[in-house]
Amino acid sequence: MDEEKEIIAKAKKGDKSSFEKLVLKYTKGLYSFVFNILGQQEAAQDVVQETFTKAFSNLNSFNTSKNFSTWLYTIAKNSAFNYIKVNKKYDFREADESISQDKNPEELVINREASRALVRSIDMLSEKYRTLIYLKYVNNLSYEEISKTLNISKSIVESRLYTARQKLSILLSGGE
């Protein structure tokens, strides 16, 4: 993660090649995340592109003491939901053929709605829990690595992950 901080610092100074490293690192995960929300390949590609453009244009406003993936995924989430809002007439019933071979259309809609509900629930968590979710699932970090990144003990990592999942479970079942 320290290496990533160095890359971000260089990108902030206008080094485009450093930002390209971030594009290469995060595109795959970001595309999957956005695709799960939108359920449409072309739209997901556009939103991922928009996310990186926004991130690049606003990198100066990113606080380097914060977690980059949380920031980036928040932009992607906002862009994806904005996309749905703007294109609300278009309900993506025509999912991509390649995907619909594996799943029936109803299943696709259910999966998409479930993903949207989960993203909204993550968004309702406070920042300390949200960051942990991103470090665990996006950056695939171990407790040890998360503990070093956030400068907290491993037992706090564990207890926060427990609480975060419990809160998500309550939110997903319709609780407050």
Added chain:
Amino acid sequence: MNCKEFNQYITLYIDKELPYKLEGEFKEHLDNCEECKKAYTTLEEVHSKLGKLFTEKEVPIGLETRIINNLPEQKPRFSFKEVFFVKKTLAFLVPILIVGCVSIAAYTSRYGIVLPQKIEKTLYDIPAEVRVKDMAYGYSDDVITDERVIDKEIATIEIKLNGGEKIDHNSPWASTIAEPGTKVYSIKGLNEKEAIALKRDGYWQIFRVMNGIRQSQPIFTEDMLKSEKIVVTYSDNGKSEIKEITDKETIEKVAIAIKNAEKVSEPPSYYGSKYYEYYFVIRDSNGIGKIAHRYYATMQDIDFEGYIRTGGDVYKLGADFNKLITSPFGSIQSAYDEKLGGKKQINEAFIGAKVIFRSLIKEQSSSKSEIALLNEGDNIWQNGRQIKDNLKGKYKLQIIMKDTTVQKQVVEEAARQINKTPDALSINFTEGSTKDTLVIYLCFDTKPEFNSGESDNSFVIEFKK
């Protein structure tokens, strides 16, 4: 292992962090305690959902390259955030500097203390772009529309600053952006301690003393209604293009749309990849162009609202405004608008002196578009069959677009704009040999001269007038 211990280990087990020696006991308790199994299942389900949400899927080929190629070349000169930052910084620093200067002056006059030769100030924190002595000028949003407002040469930039340098009261003319040798001019009607002008890359630029500039400007003044033209610079992901609106009726409509803009308290979230700048060219009673203020506006979508920002104020514009000064780049957001098509839709369909058909069709090795000039009597496509030409006009431009689904509305939009194509009589659309092939005919009586080309999913035909 008891229930309390089990609960402590659930997260560790799910995340594969539980020490191996405890796994056996954990699994045993899981199999034998219904209540703990329930608690475990709840958390495991969330873990599994999160896993699926973030599981990496196969990325379409070329996406990373497309993203990198489309990154803005350079960031917008001023993002709105930066503008606010400058304002805040100045608001904070100016009183400190004033108090500081007054105190030093009072102190020295009373005790007769000789000041050191160099006074270090914190002005280097300000993105000042032209400096002399202890003055700092910042690039302003004002535009010189008429060279006759330039008064006389007053200085020459001597030093190029890289930012971060400390300045003293003996500093010569220096700039963070202008090269040494650039002349500095005064402006008629403005004190040079208020504003100066520089000519860079063939354009005049006004720099104002940074004493709280970027105040809100009135977005509407009556003389806008009678302005000579509106100059609009569109920026979209690093590309930019300038357009001048000279039609009196449109100028008036734009000014009225601005007059009707509603002040809002909450600024929209804005990231700056697509925006425009505009200013009105207005002449005084002697026919001399006044100094114009350049406004910045967002362009979320031509079909939706936009916003103008000036100083700390934000005004919401209706869709009318965006439509009046439509961007030459079209609107990314409306690419999936229902009325513009479906899954494999045409992104933009402009018919004009420059005809652009852009499609979001999937990558394929063969050419996606073909163009041919047909003479009277040549075969044309109609509903998937080739028949003898029954269209009016001696010449037809046949544009075949493969692998695309074009919806009726796109065709209508293109047909609506046909009068913008030089000398065209009509535009016709029909299916080609397959249902996903669209054939467009532009009909002419005189032989059209044109260039055409295909790149980045765009098919462009440019007519020579």
